[in-house]
Amino acid sequence: MDTLAQLKSELDSEYQTTRKFFDIYPDNQNDYAPHEKSMKMKSLANHLADVFEWPNTMLKTSELDFADGDQPVLSSTKEDLLKKLDDNYKSGIDALENAKEEDLDSTWALKYNGNELAKWTKYASIRHSLNQITHHRAQLGVYYRLNDIPLPGSYGPSADIQSF
Template sequence: MNIIPMFLKELEQEAQTTRKMLEIVPTDKFKWQPHPKSMTIEDLTVHIVDLPNWLALAVYTDGLNFATEPYNPPTAENTQGLLDLLEQSVAKGKEALQHISEEELLKPWTLSNGDVILQNYNKAEVIRVAFCQLVHHRAQLGVYLRLLNIPIPGSYGPSADELSGEYQREAASIEL
């Protein structure tokens, strides 16, 4: 069984769902957070759009050491900026997946912070973790938007807002 075509399909499906969620993020709420320990919407959405880049990180490197390679997230000024960053990240992830072999997916990959090993994976596992993180944080964004009383789209089926018709009415009135 070839896993790379499945990864490419999953990336496109998750990107499509992520686009729908990001399209409704109001720029004027970028600094909002539901709790002082929570990320702001801006930080959360920037993390979401950056996650497909982890596919390229898995493909082109043997690991990440936070002590020598600190995380510098991209920035977005508005909702359209988030969507643009997502497209760049997805394109980079697709390109990386098209340049790796099935055998290379089994090579080791290490996440560390200095001498402390945080995780030992193979490259395929890093890709799976990136997809899981994308889904997890997108769901977190859905909760944020729900708390702001913003109707949300469905992810793997219709949302309650779509079933009631509220999402379509709200989506039609959103300006980027």
Template sequence: MTDTASAPSLKQLALGDLDHELETTRRVLERVPEQHLDWKPHAKSFSLGQLATHLTQMPFWVTTTIRQNELDVAGAPRTEPPATTAEIMRRFDDNAAEARQALQNADESTFGDRWTLRAGDHVILSMPRLAVLRSFCLSHMIHHRGQLSVYLRLLDVPVPSIYGPTADEQ
């Protein structure tokens, strides 16, 4: 028999995951050298600035997933990449605070409700809100953070600890 009285709620678990990944992502974003925002490791790759901008937007997906039942990205305006590392950090911090607040205020009973991402009539994904938070929001952020850490390494910028020490931080 398990003691369910002390078991954390789904929201508490999700907040713990979110806080950890936001803190880790922030450490990586702090290292972005603004003199290289236009740099690309390959012609098909995002520039450093575009990748950092995308990461600053990832917490917005958490907020949107909590506060709306769907998002239609058709015709969504493109965000201009920031010109400075300070602007990258401001955008990330603002979006992270809003995401955390949205999750903190979320009604846990809606975590099983279907959430849909679409581009006009084309449904990109539709799954339970909690699955969207885990896969599309957090895992997506982790994926792009990994890309950013490779960009930093290629630019000879010390990579911070992510899930353990790096060659730069023992």
């Protein structure tokens, strides 16, 4: 089984779908959040774009400690967000294209201030990031729906845009 080919295919599919969501990103709604505990739309969309780079980070490192990282730069316009998505996708897909199957077997950990939050094989960590893409894009879809922005289809047609 060619696991890397499957991961590349899935990352590409999620990229194509996410790009449709970013194509309709409303610049004037950056500060919208449906609840006080929810991320602002700008932060959510930027986080979603950032996840596409994660395969690169996961394949090149053994861990990520959130306490050590800089705050991400947040894009404020649709054009900047699309560029960020494109660049991060390219980084993630290039890392998968240059990896070997055995690179997926070593472990990768997520930490905060040295405390291990989660630990997986690199394969499982990349699978987790793909799940994060789906999760956060669904959240963005709820934000759009609450702002009467017609949703593009994700895994088929949406109730808003009938595209077969």
